[in-house]
Amino acid sequence: MTIKDVSIIGLGALGILFGHQISQKIGFDFSVIADQSRIEKYQSQGVFCNGEVCDFNYQSSEDGSIADLIIFAVKIDGLEAAIEAVKNHVGPETIFMSLLNGITSETIIGEAFGEVNLVWSVAQGMDTVKEGNQLFYTNPGIICFGNRNGDEPSEKVDRVREFFDRVGIAYEIDNRMDRKIWAKFMLNVGINQVVSVFGENFGSVQLPGKPRELMIAAMNEVIPVARKEGVELTQADITYWLRVVDGLSPEGKPSMRQDVEARRPTEVELFSGTVNRLGEKHGLETPVNEFLYDKIKTLESTF
Incomplete structure (x- = not known):
């Protein structure tokens, strides 16, 4: 089954970035x-990507148009509401991806919709900066996706690969996505938090x-925690991510730094909060x- 109808929920940096790429190719x-x-806010104020108007089609959560692919691009504290919002757009063949x-x-x-149509994924390498309804980037990055833990790409992975080829989204297929997601988490624990406290942009850690x-x-500190959770990370993973960091635009900023500058609650519980809780769990x-x-x-307490 070819992916034709695609929906994104969440117009943060990644929602705009990949939504703009997709909408330019498949329109309505x-x-x-x-x-x-x-929807009224987006339509009245507009949404912009590198100065271009994003000509998005909007659907309310009550609309019942079924999507072949739904991409979640909200923050973690909005995920439960997003799951509820997309339920009328889900059919038996709908594929789900999370960024x-x-x-x-x-x-x-997976608990909400079952894992049978879930493609594990992670976005990396982009240097997006979002200011209000405007997104700016130099490097659009890639989406890594694949099976959670398997050797051969599944049929649903092949469907996503064909779609990304069609719309021009750069990607990498990795069929140990459980490990890949932990590795990206390790990067975020480092770069998001340190730049937020001790720097202004990616250049400060390059x-x-x-x-x-x-x-x-x-x-x-993530490596031994991950091992206790059944995922093998090594120093080679840190070396890999340092190369990724060094290739980012020095003026770019991680999402947490942008939250700090906008005086918004951060994802600290998602990063060091998780590491500390799991560290305590495993001694x-x-x-x-x-x-x-x-x-x-302490920074958040001043907002």
């Missing part, structure tokens, strides 16, 4: 699912110095993440 076969108040940070969104979506050392130390010390957690919570 692409839609953004949102409640009526958000959320953290290590839990696939599990939550050069040798205290911020880069702290980023690496925070990432290192592992996580002093760097405890330090970053306290720093970010």
Whole structure:
């Protein structure tokens, strides 16, 4: 079954980035699912990607148009509401993908709709900056996707690959996505938190110095935690992500830094909060993440 009708829920940085790419190729076969108040806001104020108007088609959560592919691009605290919002758009062949940070969104979506049509995925390598209804980026990054833990791509993975080829989204297929998601989580634990507290942009952790050392130390604390959770991460994974970091635009900013500047609640519970809780669960010390957690919570208290 070919993917034709595609919906995204969530117009943060990744929703706009990939929504714009998709809508330019398939037009009204692409839609953004949102409640009526958000739709009115998007339509009155517009949504822009690198200065271009995003000509999105909008559908309310009450509309019953069935999607072949639904992409979740909300934040974790909005995931449960997003699951409810898309239910009228789900059919027996609908494929689900999540672009959320953290290590839990696939599990939550799978519990809601079943794992049979869930494609595990993670976005990486983009240097997006979102200011109000405007998104700017230099590098659009890629979406890594595949099976959670298997050797051969499944039929649903092949359907997504064909669709991404058709609309021009860069991708990488990895059929150990459980490991990939943990590895991306490790990166976010380092770069999002350290730039939010000790830097202004990616450039602050691209050069040798205290911020880069702290980023690496925070990432290192994830490795033993992941192993206790059944996922094998190594120093080679840190080396890989450092190459990714060094290839980003120095002026770009991670999402948490943008939240701090906008005085919005951050995803600190998703990052160091998770590392610290799992560390306590397994009897592992996580002093760097405890330090970053306290720093970010102090920042949030001033908002």
